[in-house]
Amino acid sequence: MVDLVTSPGVVENIRDAAAAGQEWVVGVRRSLHQHPELAFCEVNTAARVKSELNAIGVDRIRTGVAKTGVIAEIDGAKPGPLVILRADIDALPIHEENTFDFRSQIDGCMHACGHDGHTASLLGAARILAGMRSAFAGTVRLLFQPSEEKLPGGAPAMIAEGALDNNDAGPPVAIFGQHVRPGMESGTIGVRAGAFMASADEIYITVHADGGHAAEPHLQNADPVLAAAHIVVALQSVVSRVRPPGDPGVLSIGRVVADGATNVIPPEVRMEGTLRAMSAAFRRDAHEAIRRTVSNIAAAMGATISIEIKVGYPALVNDAGATALVRQASTEYVGPERTVDIDRWYAAEDFAYYLEQVPGAFYMLGVGNKALGIASAVHTPTFTLDEPALETGAGFMAYLAIRALNETN
Numbered sequence: 229m230v231d232l233v234t235s236p237g238v239v240e241n242i243r244d245a246a247a248a249g250q251e252w253v254v255g256v257r258r259s260l261h262q263h264p265e266l267a268f269c270e271v272n273t274a275a276r277v278k279s280e281l282n283a284i285g286v287d288r289i290r291t292g293v294a295k296t297g298v299i300a301e302i303d304g305a306k307p308g309p310l311v312i313l314r315a316d317i318d319a320l321p322i323h324e325e326n327t328f329d330f331r332s333q334i335d336g337c338m339h340a341c342g343h344d345g346h347t348a349s350l351l352g353a354a355r356i357l358a359g360m361r362s363a364f365a366g367t368v369r370l371l372f373q374p375s376e377e378k379l380p381g382g383a384p385a386m387i388a389e390g391a392l393d394n395n396d397a398g399p400p401v402a403i404f405g406q407h408v409r410p411g412m413e414s415g416t417i418g419v420r421a422g423a424f425m426a427s428a429d430e431i432y433i434t435v436h437a438d439g440g441h442a443a444e445p446h447l448q449n450a451d452p453v454l455a456a457a458h459i460v461v462a463l464q465s466v467v468s469r470v471r472p473p474g475d476p477g478v479l480s481i482g483r484v485v486a487d488g489a490t491n492v493i494p495p496e497v498r499m500e501g502t503l504r505a506m507s508a509a510f511r512r513d514a515h516e517a518i519r520r521t522v523s524n525i526a527a528a529m530g531a532t533i534s535i536e537i538k539v540g541y542p543a544l545v546n547d548a549g550a551t552a553l554v555r556q557a558s559t560e561y562v563g564p565e566r567t568v569d570i571d572r573w574y575a576a577e578d579f580a581y582y583l584e585q586v587p588g589a590f591y592m593l594g595v596g597n598k599a600l601g602i603a604s605a606v607h608t609p610t611f612t613l614d615e616p617a618l619e620t621g622a623g624f625m626a627y628l629a630i631r632a633l634n635e636t637n
Protein backbone atom coordinates (compact mmCIF):
# COMPACT_ATOMS: atom_id res chain seq x y z
CA MET A 229 0.00 0.00 0.00
CA VAL A 230 1.31 3.43 -0.88
CA ASP A 231 1.29 5.58 2.19
CA LEU A 232 0.47 8.95 0.72
CA VAL A 233 0.12 10.56 4.12
CA THR A 234 3.80 10.33 4.86
CA SER A 235 4.95 10.25 1.29
CA PRO A 236 6.58 13.46 0.10
CA GLY A 237 4.40 13.25 -2.99
CA VAL A 238 1.06 13.53 -1.19
CA VAL A 239 0.52 17.20 -2.00
CA GLU A 240 1.40 16.66 -5.64
CA ASN A 241 -0.86 13.61 -5.87
CA ILE A 242 -3.82 15.53 -4.53
CA ARG A 243 -3.09 18.53 -6.73
CA ASP A 244 -3.01 16.21 -9.74
CA ALA A 245 -6.29 14.61 -8.71
CA ALA A 246 -7.87 18.05 -8.19
CA ALA A 247 -6.68 19.16 -11.62
CA ALA A 248 -8.07 15.99 -13.17
CA GLY A 249 -11.45 16.57 -11.51
CA GLN A 250 -11.65 20.30 -12.16
CA GLU A 251 -13.71 20.21 -15.34
CA TRP A 252 -16.28 17.98 -13.64
CA VAL A 253 -16.36 20.21 -10.52
CA VAL A 254 -16.95 23.30 -12.67
CA GLY A 255 -19.71 21.48 -14.54
CA VAL A 256 -21.46 20.57 -11.29
CA ARG A 257 -21.09 24.11 -9.99
CA ARG A 258 -22.57 25.65 -13.13
CA SER A 259 -25.47 23.25 -13.09
CA LEU A 260 -26.20 24.04 -9.42
CA HIS A 261 -25.84 27.73 -10.20
CA GLN A 262 -28.49 27.49 -12.91
CA HIS A 263 -30.91 25.73 -10.56
CA PRO A 264 -30.67 27.42 -7.17
CA GLU A 265 -33.04 26.43 -4.36
CA LEU A 266 -33.92 28.31 -1.18
CA ALA A 267 -33.48 27.13 2.41
CA PHE A 268 -34.98 23.71 3.16
CA CYS A 269 -36.26 23.47 -0.43
CA GLU A 270 -33.02 22.04 -1.86
CA VAL A 271 -34.73 18.97 -3.25
CA ASN A 272 -33.08 18.86 -6.68
CA THR A 273 -29.75 19.97 -5.25
CA ALA A 274 -29.81 17.10 -2.75
CA ALA A 275 -30.78 14.65 -5.50
CA ARG A 276 -27.86 15.86 -7.61
CA VAL A 277 -25.49 15.53 -4.65
CA LYS A 278 -26.71 12.00 -4.03
CA SER A 279 -26.33 10.91 -7.64
CA GLU A 280 -22.81 12.36 -7.84
CA LEU A 281 -21.84 10.65 -4.58
CA ASN A 282 -23.21 7.39 -5.94
CA ALA A 283 -21.15 7.80 -9.10
CA ILE A 284 -18.05 8.60 -7.05
CA GLY A 285 -18.60 5.42 -5.03
CA VAL A 286 -18.66 6.80 -1.50
CA ASP A 287 -19.95 4.71 1.43
CA ARG A 288 -23.16 5.08 3.39
CA ILE A 289 -25.17 7.88 1.78
CA ARG A 290 -28.09 9.20 3.85
CA THR A 291 -30.56 11.58 2.28
CA GLY A 292 -33.44 13.49 3.83
CA VAL A 293 -31.30 14.51 6.80
CA ALA A 294 -32.66 17.76 8.25
CA LYS A 295 -35.25 17.59 5.47
CA THR A 296 -33.02 18.21 2.45
CA GLY A 297 -29.51 17.45 3.72
CA VAL A 298 -27.19 14.62 2.73
CA ILE A 299 -24.58 12.83 4.84
CA ALA A 300 -22.09 10.40 3.36
CA GLU A 301 -18.88 8.75 4.51
CA ILE A 302 -15.66 7.61 2.88
CA ASP A 303 -13.62 4.96 4.66
CA GLY A 304 -9.89 4.79 4.29
CA ALA A 305 -8.18 1.46 3.73
CA LYS A 306 -7.56 1.08 7.46
CA PRO A 307 -9.66 1.97 10.50
CA GLY A 308 -8.88 5.23 12.23
CA PRO A 309 -10.45 8.43 13.49
CA LEU A 310 -13.38 10.37 12.07
CA VAL A 311 -13.01 13.78 10.40
CA ILE A 312 -15.94 15.84 9.05
CA LEU A 313 -16.13 18.19 6.06
CA ARG A 314 -19.17 20.40 5.53
CA ALA A 315 -20.71 22.35 2.64
CA ASP A 316 -23.93 24.39 2.68
CA ILE A 317 -26.22 23.94 -0.31
CA ASP A 318 -28.88 26.68 -0.23
CA ALA A 319 -29.31 29.82 -2.34
CA LEU A 320 -30.70 33.32 -1.66
CA PRO A 321 -33.86 35.24 -2.63
CA ILE A 322 -31.91 37.57 -4.96
CA HIS A 323 -32.54 38.09 -8.66
CA GLU A 324 -29.31 37.43 -10.55
CA GLU A 325 -27.96 40.20 -12.79
CA ASN A 326 -25.04 38.27 -14.25
CA THR A 327 -25.32 37.60 -17.97
CA PHE A 328 -23.21 34.46 -18.45
CA ASP A 329 -25.00 31.51 -19.97
CA PHE A 330 -25.17 29.50 -16.74
CA ARG A 331 -26.86 32.28 -14.77
CA SER A 332 -29.81 31.34 -12.57
CA GLN A 333 -32.86 30.11 -14.43
CA ILE A 334 -35.06 30.80 -11.43
CA ASP A 335 -36.44 34.33 -11.12
CA GLY A 336 -35.65 35.87 -7.75
CA CYS A 337 -33.38 33.04 -6.63
CA MET A 338 -29.61 32.96 -6.91
CA HIS A 339 -26.50 31.32 -5.53
CA ALA A 340 -25.23 34.72 -4.43
CA CYS A 341 -23.25 33.39 -1.46
CA GLY A 342 -21.24 30.81 -3.41
CA HIS A 343 -22.85 27.76 -1.82
CA ASP A 344 -22.88 26.19 -5.30
CA GLY A 345 -19.09 26.47 -5.18
CA HIS A 346 -18.99 24.99 -1.67
CA THR A 347 -21.12 22.03 -2.75
CA ALA A 348 -19.12 21.41 -5.92
CA SER A 349 -15.84 21.69 -4.00
CA LEU A 350 -16.92 19.18 -1.40
CA LEU A 351 -18.01 16.77 -4.14
CA GLY A 352 -14.60 17.32 -5.72
CA ALA A 353 -12.90 16.55 -2.40
CA ALA A 354 -15.05 13.43 -2.06
CA ARG A 355 -13.98 12.24 -5.48
CA ILE A 356 -10.32 12.75 -4.63
CA LEU A 357 -10.66 10.97 -1.28
CA ALA A 358 -12.63 8.06 -2.74
CA GLY A 359 -9.82 7.56 -5.24
CA MET A 360 -7.18 7.57 -2.51
CA ARG A 361 -8.56 5.26 0.15
CA SER A 362 -5.22 3.54 0.56
CA ALA A 363 -3.77 6.92 1.51
CA PHE A 364 -5.57 7.28 4.79
CA ALA A 365 -6.69 5.44 7.90
CA GLY A 366 -10.06 6.47 9.25
CA THR A 367 -13.25 7.94 7.91
CA VAL A 368 -14.16 11.23 6.28
CA ARG A 369 -17.80 12.21 6.81
CA LEU A 370 -19.32 14.67 4.34
CA LEU A 371 -22.13 17.01 5.36
CA PHE A 372 -24.21 18.69 2.66
CA GLN A 373 -26.28 21.01 4.81
CA PRO A 374 -29.46 22.83 3.87
CA SER A 375 -30.57 26.30 4.95
CA GLU A 376 -27.48 28.15 6.06
CA GLU A 377 -29.02 31.45 4.98
CA LYS A 378 -32.22 31.36 6.97
CA LEU A 379 -32.88 31.09 10.70
CA PRO A 380 -32.89 28.75 12.53
CA GLY A 381 -30.28 27.37 10.12
CA GLY A 382 -29.81 23.84 8.92
CA ALA A 383 -26.92 23.01 11.23
CA PRO A 384 -28.94 22.39 14.45
CA ALA A 385 -31.24 19.98 12.59
CA MET A 386 -28.28 18.22 10.98
CA ILE A 387 -26.71 17.80 14.44
CA ALA A 388 -30.00 16.53 15.89
CA GLU A 389 -30.12 13.95 13.12
CA GLY A 390 -26.64 12.59 13.69
CA ALA A 391 -24.19 14.80 11.76
CA LEU A 392 -21.72 14.83 14.64
CA ASP A 393 -22.47 11.38 16.07
CA ASN A 394 -19.67 9.03 17.06
CA ASN A 395 -18.72 6.16 14.82
CA ASP A 396 -16.93 2.98 15.90
CA ALA A 397 -13.71 4.96 16.34
CA GLY A 398 -15.37 7.39 18.78
CA PRO A 399 -16.34 11.05 18.45
CA PRO A 400 -15.23 13.10 15.45
CA VAL A 401 -11.78 14.56 15.99
CA ALA A 402 -12.21 17.58 13.73
CA ILE A 403 -14.64 19.42 11.47
CA PHE A 404 -13.82 21.84 8.68
CA GLY A 405 -15.84 24.13 6.45
CA GLN A 406 -14.89 26.70 3.85
CA HIS A 407 -16.52 29.84 2.49
CA VAL A 408 -15.74 31.61 -0.76
CA ARG A 409 -14.53 35.21 -0.47
CA PRO A 410 -14.38 37.50 -3.52
CA GLY A 411 -12.30 40.03 -1.59
CA MET A 412 -9.37 37.58 -1.58
CA GLU A 413 -7.45 36.63 -4.71
CA SER A 414 -8.41 33.38 -6.37
CA GLY A 415 -6.86 30.29 -4.82
CA THR A 416 -5.71 31.89 -1.57
CA ILE A 417 -6.71 30.52 1.83
CA GLY A 418 -7.63 32.87 4.71
CA VAL A 419 -7.47 31.77 8.33
CA ARG A 420 -8.18 33.19 11.75
CA ALA A 421 -8.02 31.42 15.11
CA GLY A 422 -10.52 32.06 17.90
CA ALA A 423 -13.61 34.22 17.53
CA PHE A 424 -13.93 34.75 13.78
CA MET A 425 -17.59 35.42 12.94
CA ALA A 426 -20.28 37.14 14.98
CA SER A 427 -23.45 36.01 16.63
CA ALA A 428 -26.39 37.80 15.02
CA ASP A 429 -29.60 38.50 16.92
CA GLU A 430 -32.52 40.46 15.56
CA ILE A 431 -34.09 43.15 17.74
CA TYR A 432 -37.74 44.16 17.34
CA ILE A 433 -39.06 47.00 19.50
CA THR A 434 -42.44 48.70 19.48
CA VAL A 435 -43.03 51.82 21.56
CA HIS A 436 -46.71 52.28 22.43
CA ALA A 437 -48.59 55.42 23.48
CA ASP A 438 -51.98 57.06 22.76
CA GLY A 439 -51.20 59.14 19.74
CA GLY A 440 -53.05 62.33 19.03
CA HIS A 441 -52.78 65.90 17.81
CA ALA A 442 -49.20 67.05 17.39
CA ALA A 443 -50.17 70.46 18.81
CA GLU A 444 -51.39 68.90 22.06
CA PRO A 445 -48.69 66.47 23.24
CA HIS A 446 -49.39 67.48 26.86
CA LEU A 447 -52.84 65.86 26.59
CA GLN A 448 -51.34 62.49 25.66
CA ASN A 449 -49.69 59.95 27.93
CA ALA A 450 -46.48 59.94 25.91
CA ASP A 451 -44.87 60.72 22.58
CA PRO A 452 -43.59 57.42 21.16
CA VAL A 453 -41.45 59.24 18.57
CA LEU A 454 -39.53 61.13 21.23
CA ALA A 455 -39.22 57.98 23.36
CA ALA A 456 -37.97 56.03 20.33
CA ALA A 457 -35.37 58.71 19.59
CA HIS A 458 -34.06 58.48 23.15
CA ILE A 459 -34.04 54.70 22.92
CA VAL A 460 -31.96 54.70 19.72
CA VAL A 461 -29.40 56.97 21.34
CA ALA A 462 -29.36 55.13 24.67
CA LEU A 463 -28.93 51.72 23.05
CA GLN A 464 -25.47 52.76 21.94
CA SER A 465 -24.49 52.68 25.61
CA VAL A 466 -24.78 48.90 25.36
CA VAL A 467 -21.82 48.91 22.99
CA SER A 468 -19.91 51.72 24.69
CA ARG A 469 -20.55 50.83 28.35
CA VAL A 470 -21.65 47.18 28.68
CA ARG A 471 -19.22 45.71 26.16
CA PRO A 472 -15.71 45.03 27.46
CA PRO A 473 -13.33 47.19 25.41
CA GLY A 474 -11.43 44.21 24.03
CA ASP A 475 -14.54 42.29 23.04
CA PRO A 476 -15.85 43.40 19.63
CA GLY A 477 -19.53 43.99 19.07
CA VAL A 478 -21.98 46.07 17.03
CA LEU A 479 -25.54 47.22 17.66
CA SER A 480 -27.41 48.92 14.82
CA ILE A 481 -31.00 50.08 14.54
CA GLY A 482 -31.73 49.92 10.84
CA ARG A 483 -35.46 50.50 10.71
CA VAL A 484 -37.59 53.11 12.48
CA VAL A 485 -41.22 53.44 11.46
CA ALA A 486 -43.26 56.29 12.98
CA ASP A 487 -46.19 56.68 10.69
CA GLY A 488 -47.63 59.96 11.90
CA ALA A 489 -47.85 63.28 10.03
CA THR A 490 -46.81 66.89 10.51
CA ASN A 491 -49.74 67.33 12.83
CA VAL A 492 -50.21 63.76 14.09
CA ILE A 493 -48.30 62.00 16.85
CA PRO A 494 -48.63 58.30 15.98
CA PRO A 495 -49.75 55.74 18.58
CA GLU A 496 -46.70 53.59 18.07
CA VAL A 497 -43.18 53.50 16.68
CA ARG A 498 -41.62 50.28 15.46
CA MET A 499 -37.87 49.74 15.37
CA GLU A 500 -35.69 46.91 14.14
CA GLY A 501 -32.00 46.29 14.52
CA THR A 502 -29.24 43.78 14.89
CA LEU A 503 -26.80 42.85 17.62
CA ARG A 504 -23.48 41.28 16.60
CA ALA A 505 -21.17 39.85 19.22
CA MET A 506 -17.99 37.80 19.24
CA SER A 507 -18.45 36.33 22.72
CA ALA A 508 -21.30 34.55 24.46
CA ALA A 509 -20.70 36.65 27.60
CA PHE A 510 -21.17 40.03 25.93
CA ARG A 511 -24.09 38.66 23.94
CA ARG A 512 -25.88 37.58 27.14
CA ASP A 513 -25.12 40.87 28.94
CA ALA A 514 -26.20 42.88 25.90
CA HIS A 515 -29.59 41.16 25.74
CA GLU A 516 -30.23 42.06 29.36
CA ALA A 517 -29.00 45.64 28.89
CA ILE A 518 -31.11 46.15 25.75
CA ARG A 519 -34.29 45.04 27.54
CA ARG A 520 -33.53 47.16 30.60
CA THR A 521 -32.62 50.26 28.58
CA VAL A 522 -35.63 50.09 26.30
CA SER A 523 -38.21 49.47 29.00
CA ASN A 524 -36.83 52.01 31.48
CA ILE A 525 -36.49 54.83 28.97
CA ALA A 526 -39.97 54.18 27.66
CA ALA A 527 -41.32 54.11 31.23
CA ALA A 528 -39.54 57.36 32.09
CA MET A 529 -41.35 58.99 29.18
CA GLY A 530 -44.73 57.46 29.96
CA ALA A 531 -44.74 54.97 27.08
CA THR A 532 -44.87 51.20 27.12
CA ILE A 533 -42.93 48.82 24.94
CA SER A 534 -42.94 45.37 23.51
CA ILE A 535 -39.58 43.89 22.68
CA GLU A 536 -38.50 40.70 21.01
CA ILE A 537 -34.92 39.59 20.55
CA LYS A 538 -34.83 36.80 17.99
CA VAL A 539 -31.82 34.71 18.78
CA GLY A 540 -29.73 33.95 15.70
CA TYR A 541 -26.55 31.96 15.20
CA PRO A 542 -23.92 32.01 17.93
CA ALA A 543 -20.47 33.48 17.41
CA LEU A 544 -18.22 31.26 15.34
CA VAL A 545 -15.11 30.36 17.32
CA ASN A 546 -12.33 28.50 15.55
CA ASP A 547 -10.39 25.98 17.63
CA ALA A 548 -6.75 27.05 18.04
CA GLY A 549 -5.29 23.64 17.21
CA ALA A 550 -7.55 23.01 14.23
CA THR A 551 -6.84 26.51 12.87
CA ALA A 552 -3.11 25.91 13.23
CA LEU A 553 -3.58 22.72 11.22
CA VAL A 554 -5.46 24.61 8.48
CA ARG A 555 -2.69 27.19 8.36
CA GLN A 556 0.01 24.52 8.21
CA ALA A 557 -1.83 22.44 5.61
CA SER A 558 -2.48 25.58 3.54
CA THR A 559 1.18 26.51 3.67
CA GLU A 560 1.96 23.05 2.32
CA TYR A 561 -0.82 22.94 -0.28
CA VAL A 562 -1.09 26.47 -1.72
CA GLY A 563 2.15 27.83 -0.29
CA PRO A 564 2.98 30.37 2.42
CA GLU A 565 2.48 33.36 0.11
CA ARG A 566 -1.09 32.26 -0.64
CA THR A 567 -1.95 31.58 3.01
CA VAL A 568 -3.26 34.78 4.57
CA ASP A 569 -4.30 35.88 8.04
CA ILE A 570 -7.68 37.53 7.97
CA ASP A 571 -9.66 39.84 10.23
CA ARG A 572 -12.90 39.06 12.04
CA TRP A 573 -16.03 38.97 9.91
CA TYR A 574 -19.26 40.35 11.38
CA ALA A 575 -21.51 38.19 9.26
CA ALA A 576 -23.04 35.15 10.97
CA GLU A 577 -22.71 31.51 9.92
CA ASP A 578 -24.40 28.44 11.35
CA PHE A 579 -21.17 26.42 11.10
CA ALA A 580 -20.75 27.94 14.58
CA TYR A 581 -23.09 25.25 15.97
CA TYR A 582 -20.76 22.44 14.87
CA LEU A 583 -17.81 24.22 16.44
CA GLU A 584 -19.62 24.32 19.79
CA GLN A 585 -19.38 20.52 19.85
CA VAL A 586 -16.38 19.45 17.78
CA PRO A 587 -12.97 21.16 17.50
CA GLY A 588 -12.59 22.54 14.02
CA ALA A 589 -12.13 25.57 11.83
CA PHE A 590 -13.99 27.59 9.24
CA TYR A 591 -11.69 29.19 6.68
CA MET A 592 -11.99 31.38 3.59
CA LEU A 593 -11.25 30.44 -0.01
CA GLY A 594 -10.27 33.38 -2.21
CA VAL A 595 -12.41 33.52 -5.36
CA GLY A 596 -11.78 37.09 -6.52
CA ASN A 597 -10.00 37.96 -9.74
CA LYS A 598 -9.43 41.70 -10.22
CA ALA A 599 -7.99 41.23 -13.71
CA LEU A 600 -11.22 39.55 -14.81
CA GLY A 601 -13.41 41.98 -12.86
CA ILE A 602 -14.61 39.32 -10.43
CA ALA A 603 -15.01 41.30 -7.24
CA SER A 604 -18.71 41.67 -6.39
CA ALA A 605 -19.46 40.93 -2.75
CA VAL A 606 -21.48 37.95 -1.60
CA HIS A 607 -25.25 38.61 -1.35
CA THR A 608 -25.21 40.94 -4.37
CA PRO A 609 -26.93 40.25 -7.73
CA THR A 610 -23.60 40.36 -9.58
CA PHE A 611 -21.67 38.05 -7.28
CA THR A 612 -19.69 35.31 -8.98
CA LEU A 613 -16.52 33.37 -8.36
CA ASP A 614 -13.35 32.69 -10.27
CA GLU A 615 -13.80 29.04 -11.15
CA PRO A 616 -10.12 28.01 -11.10
CA ALA A 617 -10.35 28.61 -7.33
CA LEU A 618 -12.61 25.57 -7.09
CA GLU A 619 -9.63 23.36 -7.93
CA THR A 620 -8.03 24.66 -4.75
CA GLY A 621 -11.35 24.42 -2.91
CA ALA A 622 -11.68 20.71 -3.70
CA GLY A 623 -8.04 19.70 -3.44
CA PHE A 624 -7.31 21.60 -0.26
CA MET A 625 -10.36 20.14 1.53
CA ALA A 626 -9.24 16.62 0.62
CA TYR A 627 -5.69 17.37 1.75
CA LEU A 628 -6.91 18.93 4.99
CA ALA A 629 -9.00 15.85 5.81
CA ILE A 630 -6.08 13.51 5.23
CA ARG A 631 -3.79 15.81 7.18
CA ALA A 632 -6.22 15.91 10.13
CA LEU A 633 -6.57 12.12 10.14
CA ASN A 634 -2.81 11.81 10.01
CA GLU A 635 -2.45 14.26 12.88
CA THR A 636 -4.61 12.13 15.18
CA ASN A 637 -3.54 8.65 14.03
Ligand SMILES: [Zn+2]
Nearest residue numbers: 341377606607
Ligand atom coordinates in the same frame (compact mmCIF):
# COMPACT_ATOMS: atom_id res chain seq x y z
ZN1 LIG B 1 -24.69 34.09 2.73
Ligand SMILES: [Zn+2]
Nearest residue numbers: 341343376407
Ligand atom coordinates in the same frame (compact mmCIF):
# COMPACT_ATOMS: atom_id res chain seq x y z
ZN1 LIG C 1 -22.65 31.71 2.75
